[in-house]
Amino acid sequence: MRMTWFVHDPVDSETAAELLSRYASRNIKTQKTLSADPRLWLVSALLPEFREEPKQSRQYKNPMWS
Template identity: 60%
Template sequence: MKRTWFTHPEPLDTTTANELIQRYTSRQIQTKKTLAFDPKFWLVSALLPEYRHEPKPSKQYQNSIWSQ
């Protein structure tokens, strides 16, 4: 399975970046934290799997009446 680095688009403060990294590492996903242009913020990157097709949305809560 191909893996690519995903970088979160907005810079995060230190506590939010550490919490996000903790969530990724609990799922055994490799992460990087780099200092953003503004030294108060961090950029978080994660090595995520890349799939050939997008996942299909669940139709569990969709009703045919609403889509007409």
């Protein structure tokens, strides 16, 4: 399985800390870097990349809408 870096949009310090703690609880490698705007941070996470998108659940799909 290939791993690639996912970069979040620039976020403030509080949101960056929350993202880092959520990723840390799932043992995902992360890094926090300063954005071009010194008030904001870029949070990057090393996530697995799959060949195909996950299949959606058909439980809530109405057959009339197809």
